Amino acid sequence: MSLLAVGSIAFDSIRTPYGEEEEILGGSATFFSVTASWFTSVSVVAVVGEDFGEQHFRVFRERSIDTRGLEQVSGRTFRWKGEYTGDMNQAHTLDTQLNVFESFVPKIPAAYLDTQFLFLGNIVPTLQLNVRRALPKLRASALDTMNYWIQGMPDELAKVLATVEILLINEGEARMLSKHHNLKKAAESIQKLGPRVVVIKRGEHGATLFSPESIFTVPAFPLDEVHDPTGAGDTFAGGFMGHLARSGDLSDANLRRGAVYGAVMGSFAVEEFGLGRLLRLTPGEIESRYREIKNMTHFDA
Amino acid sequence: MSLLAVGSIAFDSIRTPYGEEEEILGGSATFFSVTASWFTSVSVVAVVGEDFGEQHFRVFRERSIDTRGLEQVSGRTFRWKGEYTGDMNQAHTLDTQLNVFESFVPKIPAAYLDTQFLFLGNIVPTLQLNVRRALPKLRASALDTMNYWIQGMPDELAKVLATVEILLINEGEARMLSKHHNLKKAAESIQKLGPRVVVIKRGEHGATLFSPESIFTVPAFPLDEVHDPTGAGDTFAGGFMGHLARSGDLSDANLRRGAVYGAVMGSFAVEEFGLGRLLRLTPGEIESRYREIKNMTHFDA
Numbered sequence: 069m070s071l072l073a074v075g076s077i078a079f080d081s082i083r084t085p086y087g088e089e090e091e092i093l094g095g096s097a098t099f100f101s102v103t104a105s106w107f108t109s110v111s112v113v114a115v116v117g118e119d120f121g122e123q124h125f126r127v128f129r130e131r132s133i134d135t136r137g138l139e140q141v142s143g144r145t146f147r148w149k150g151e152y153t154g155d156m157n158q159a160h161t162l163d164t165q166l167n168v169f170e171s172f173v174p175k176i177p178a179a180y181l182d183t184q185f186l187f188l189g190n191i192v193p194t195l196q197l198n199v200r201r202a203l204p205k206l207r208a209s210a211l212d213t214m215n216y217w218i219q220g221m222p223d224e225l226a227k228v229l230a231t232v233e234i235l236l237i238n239e240g241e242a243r244m245l246s247k248h249h250n251l252k253k254a255a256e257s258i259q260k261l262g263p264r265v266v267v268i269k270r271g272e273h274g275a276t277l278f279s280p281e282s283i284f285t286v287p288a289f290p291l292d293e294v295h296d297p298t299g300a301g302d303t304f305a306g307g308f309m310g311h312l313a314r315s316g317d318l319s320d321a322n323l324r325r326g327a328v329y330g331a332v333m334g335s336f337a338v339e340e341f342g343l344g345r346l347l348r349l350t351p352g353e354i355e356s357r358y359r360e361i362k363n364m365t366h367f368d369a
Numbered sequence: 370m371s372l373l374a375v376g377s378i379a380f381d382s383i384r385t386p387y388g389e390e391e392e393i394l395g396g397s398a399t400f401f402s403v404t405a406s407w408f409t410s411v412s413v414v415a416v417v418g419e420d421f422g423e424q425h426f427r428v429f430r431e432r433s434i435d436t437r438g439l440e441q442v443s444g445r446t447f448r449w450k451g452e453y454t455g456d457m458n459q460a461h462t463l464d465t466q467l468n469v470f471e472s473f474v475p476k477i478p479a480a481y482l483d484t485q486f487l488f489l490g491n492i493v494p495t496l497q498l499n500v501r502r503a504l505p506k507l508r509a510s511a512l513d514t515m516n517y518w519i520q521g522m523p524d525e526l527a528k529v530l531a532t533v534e535i536l537l538i539n540e541g542e543a544r545m546l547s548k549h550h551n552l553k554k555a556a557e558s559i560q561k562l563g564p565r566v567v568v569i570k571r572g573e574h575g576a577t578l579f580s581p582e583s584i585f586t587v588p589a590f591p592l593d594e595v596h597d598p599t600g601a602g603d604t605f606a607g608g609f610m611g612h613l614a615r616s617g618d619l620s621d622a623n624l625r626r627g628a629v630y631g632a633v634m635g636s637f638a639v640e641e642f643g644l645g646r647l648l649r650l651t652p653g654e655i656e657s658r659y660r661e662i663k664n665m666t667h668f669d670a
Contacts, residue, residue, distance in 0.1 A: 154550075155550060249455075249456060250592075250593060250594065250595075251573075251591070252591040252592070252593055253593060270574065272552075273571065273574040273575075274574075274586075274588075276588075276591075282664065282665065283591055283665050284665055284666070284668070285575075285588040285665055285666060286668075287575075287577075287586040287588075290552070290553040290577075290584055291551075291553070292551060292553055292554060293551065294551075321668070321669060324667075324668040324669075325668055325669060327668075328668055359670065362668070362670045363583065364583065364584050364585055364586055365585070365586060365666045365668075366625075367585070367587075367622070367625040367626055367628075367629055367663070367666075368622060368625075368626060369660065369663045
């Protein structure tokens, strides 16, 4: 079924212990939609500048991503520069240039108004709310957010949280949002704010899915080397929502499968800088890693 | 089958955000043997002082733990004082009084010489090696160690590591011992030092079992509140080795079951101060939590 992503498109400059890349294609809408395109048909609503070239549009088109909602305006594309050191759990932002993203107002093409599955990438909560309200036929909407909005716009964030079914959030931000250190209490407290499903992303420790029916944990796939964690969270979301939209199934068992696909896709994302590995996948590789996670979590009852 | 624990017995004084206890029974041999006693018959080799009273001996006897190797000498029992703050992942030691533990030399009663399963709690590596060598009929021995020995006695630790089948170690110490940050690389590098099975304990994130055949992860059981993390590692070891000794089965599938029992027992340990919860268990509660971990990790292939 149709899946729409709203978020950022950026040129990322990234340094990690494994190397350095300048102005490579990134952003939440990019990582999400490229990932989800392995599961279902995806549309993207985002803004880029005049410096967004044919080679960048081609990345989306080659993954059959519908870019009618990709607005190109005068000015420069959003740029982010960051560095990962030591345990690579945390990006250190060196520079942010919002550029055309600063005045981004998502415009939903008429063709998308029957969208059933929505991903609201990490943008200002008031815009997330407007998008959510513009789509009357949604079966499931998932939201991502960050410390900046949790601290800076708590009331606006609360409004959009009350309208979504799923929150994808990292461990530290779940604690900040809920004011609970204990993740079980944090999730239960967030569920009271709106989202019946809370997925807490725990980086190298995997993810925990809190649904109204149960708690489910999936480990991160163990890699020999993590080259670049940028986009891992949006990639997780892309695997999760991509599987839900593909199957149209929101049962507890299928939410679990979605979380495993999220972990699978996240593990590919971090193996190389930027989108590299995510563009070079095969469906067989995705299924094979899914089975490997099954093998590493199975034990006899 | 017979399971022998060698380690410390201590009086612990503990402060956590949930309260404070003075001089309660603890130590690696205590947590391990009380836990393993829920699975199989256990013997303990340790030293206590004159202040170790009838009420303390009774704790072991009531769990049917064989205390013929529990040596009482003149002087005071080992004392440890520690505090947990904030995220409670790390104990801050406030005071250590080795007392009779300082000159501890484990003496293995003749009746234990046919021991098949051994746990070498965290004591000086040279003593661990002597115990290992004194037991010719071992089918599996498991070792615990800590940063103090990794940094202070690396050569002696290497010698005993070369003789054991299983190393139980926490995340930070695995990194310190292997000089690898990546846990997969850390485990593979430790396996080359001797132990074919490496269990990396990751606190609230669970544990990962590296065997020659596979990698297995088990999450920590999600609790609403962790009251006192003291002894959680030795309790994990008690569930793991207790299950292995009970079944006599060292297959990959059974090592996995053991790791789940380790996680189950660890989750009980931290619910209350000291041994409290571990003494009040029922076999039904243990099996029930085992099934709950099965439920929270299961997904369809």
